[in-house]
Amino acid sequence: MSTEITVTVNGTAHPASVEPRLLLAHFLRDVLNLTGTHVGCDTSQCGACTVHLNGEAVKSCTVFAVQADGAEVTTIEGLADGDSYTNVQQGFWDEHGLQCGFCTPGMIMTSEALLKQNPDPSEDEIRAGIAGNYCRCTGYQNIVNAIGAAAKAGS
Amino acid sequence: MVTSNFDYFAPTSVDEATSLLSRYRGEAKVLAGGHSLIPMMKLRLAEPGVLVDIGGIDGLSYIKEEGGGVSIGSMTTYRELATSSVIQANYPLLADASARVADLQVRNRGTIGGSLAHSDPAGDIPAVILAIGGSVVARTRRSSRDINIDRFQVDLLTTALRDNEIITEIKLPALAAGTGTAYSKFHQPASHYAITGVAAVVTVSGGTCTDARVAVTGAGDKATRARRTERILKGKELTQAVIRRAASRAAAEVEDSLNEDIHASAEYRAHLTQVHAGYAIEQAAAAAG
Numbered sequence: 146m147s148t149e150i151t152v153t154v155n156g157t158a159h160p161a162s163v164e165p166r167l168l169l170a171h172f173l174r175d176v177l178n179l180t181g182t183h184v185g186c187d188t189s190q191c192g193a194c195t196v197h198l199n200g201e202a203v204k205s206c207t208v209f210a211v212q213a214d215g216a217e218v219t220t221i222e223g224l225a226d227g228d229s230y231t232n233v234q235q236g237f238w239d240e241h242g243l244q245c246g247f248c249t250p251g252m253i254m255t256s257e258a259l260l261k262q263n264p265d266p267s268e269d270e271i272r273a274g275i276a277g278n279y280c281r282c283t284g285y286q287n288i289v290n291a292i293g294a295a296a297k298a299g300s
Numbered sequence: 301m302v303t304s305n306f307d308y309f310a311p312t313s314v315d316e317a318t319s320l321l322s323r324y325r326g327e328a329k330v331l332a333g334g335h336s337l338i339p340m341m342k343l344r345l346a347e348p349g350v351l352v353d354i355g356g357i358d359g360l361s362y363i364k365e366e367g368g369g370v371s372i373g374s375m376t377t378y379r380e381l382a383t384s385s386v387i388q389a390n391y392p393l394l395a396d397a398s399a400r401v402a403d404l405q406v407r408n409r410g411t412i413g414g415s416l417a418h419s420d421p422a423g424d425i426p427a428v429i430l431a432i433g434g435s436v437v438a439r440t441r442r443s444s445r446d447i448n449i450d451r452f453q454v455d456l457l458t459t460a461l462r463d464n465e466i467i468t469e470i471k472l473p474a475l476a477a478g479t480g481t482a483y484s485k486f487h488q489p490a491s492h493y494a495i496t497g498v499a500a501v502v503t504v505s506g507g508t509c510t511d512a513r514v515a516v517t518g519a520g521d522k523a524t525r526a527r528r529t530e531r532i533l534k535g536k537e538l539t540q541a542v543i544r545r546a547a548s549r550a551a552a553e554v555e556d557s558l559n560e561d562i563h564a565s566a567e568y569r570a571h572l573t574q575v576h577a578g579y580a581i582e583q584a585a586a587a588a589g
């Protein structure tokens with residue numbers, strides 16, 4: 146049984162007919178070809194698949210696409226305004242907050258949400274804020290610096 | 301990972317949702333935040349033929365002060381609990397435990413109703429609600445009943461809820477003046493699930509403990525009251541020695557069902573239970589004034 150849904154992704158409404166078991170992560174990647182959202186663990190742990198659902202960070206491998214019917218989704222592709230990066234994206238660029246880049250889209254989507262909740266986080270609060278995002282390369286230090294730099298740029 | 305196929309319904313009212321549960325009784329599962337159910341379905345540990353998604357029902361997400369106590373809609377998320385001034389003021393341990401569930405993303409999705417209905421042996425919220433006391437409101441198409449939280453958790457991943465019932469609300473009682481609360485857990489560093497967690501709610505009046513509810517999670521097969529610990533505390537002045545003696549009995553009720561897995565042995569869990577019972581009671585006693 147297919148279900149008709151309409152999900153607004155990065156400002157554009159996308160009507161689609163999907164199997165209820167299709168995960169939001171696969172809807173974004175395989176149906177809409179928005180491959181910036183990564184699937185790392187596929188078990189709700191690593192956060193690589195993080196997107197914003199009605200403004201809140203969620204792990205899109207743990208949401209069915211049908212649950213996003215009528216909702217607004219923002220992915221990493223929806224952040225920059227043309228060539229103009231958000232403070233978080235600029236922070237990751239300036240502070241070298243990535244190596245292989247696999248975790249980066251999810252890391253950035255979580256950081257955006259974190260700074261919205263807490264615009265001036267301490268280092269401990271930054272580390273707690275990204276507890277649901279794993280990075281296998283950087284050792285986190287430059288990611289923490291990047292988020293700190295973004296917070297400073299936003300204040 | 302792909303779940304097995306299912307039919308999906310997105311009712312917009314509790315009546316519609318409970319009708320669907322009756323119609324597909326035995327096949328249907330409620331989908332709330334999905335953060336226990338979807339991972340289980342991906343692993344094919346659950347293969348429901350029908351999902352009734354209650355996320356689209358208006359009016360299941362609220363925190364209301366009512367008749368001295370507080371009523372919480374079942375779809376209220378951890379984030380909403382953690383940031384609510386009503387919860388922070390009335391049940392500081394619930395705000396604190398909610399803020400320490402999992403991570404930012406999971407806290408945006410996971411719900412109080414889902415956490416209680418799922419009754420994960422390592423879940424935080426079942427122990428916290430058990431320590432506060434109160435009841436779970438369960439509705440079917442035709443009826444509604446209040447299930448006392450003391451009778452709600454039945455066994456591993458098993459509650460008193462029937463398969464045609466939906467939790468709509470959690471009712472918490474007002475805590476007496478002079479009550480302090482605390483939740484202390486040793487968490488699994490990746491998931492933040494409780495390897496062991498202890499929730500304590502103690503009331504102190506005129507220097508003696510007049511009431512105590514202490515609940516343990518993570519150690520056994522379900523959240524469980526540590527009644528022997530409670531009995532030792534009641535009627536006494538909460539000195540270090542009394543707290544230590546009470547905490548040393550905190551694993552008694554879960555002794556026969558201690559979990560043992562890659563994270564911790566049964567013996568270690570029993571030990572952690574005593575240690576965290578001590579921390580939780582001490583902090584609750586300090587907060588009680």
Ligand SMILES: Cc1cc2nc3c(=O)[nH]c(=O)nc-3n(C[C@H](O)[C@H](O)[C@H](O)COP(=O)(O)OP(=O)(O)OC[C@H]3O[C@@H](n4cnc5c(N)ncnc54)[C@H](O)[C@@H]3O)c2cc1C
Nearest residue numbers: 330332333334335336337402410411414423424467492493
């Ligand atoms: C990575 C990760 C880390 C986690 N870490 C923690 C942690 O540290 N501590 C912790 O406590 N939990 C943790 N959890 C579990 C999380 O809290 C779940 O969200 C919660 O246990 C279930 O709530 P839910 O709303 O997501 O329910 P769902 O997954 O939607 O449902 C769970 C079960 O309850 C039933 N159900 C749900 N709502 C109702 C209702 N209103 N009426 C009747 N039945 C209902 C469903 O049918 C299903 O059987 C973690 C989860 C993940 C994915």
Ligand code: FES
Nearest residue numbers: 185186187192206
């Ligand atoms: S892919 Fe979703 S959390 Fe890892």
Ligand code: FES
Nearest residue numbers: 244245280281282
């Ligand atoms: S940069 Fe490689 S996983 Fe984070």
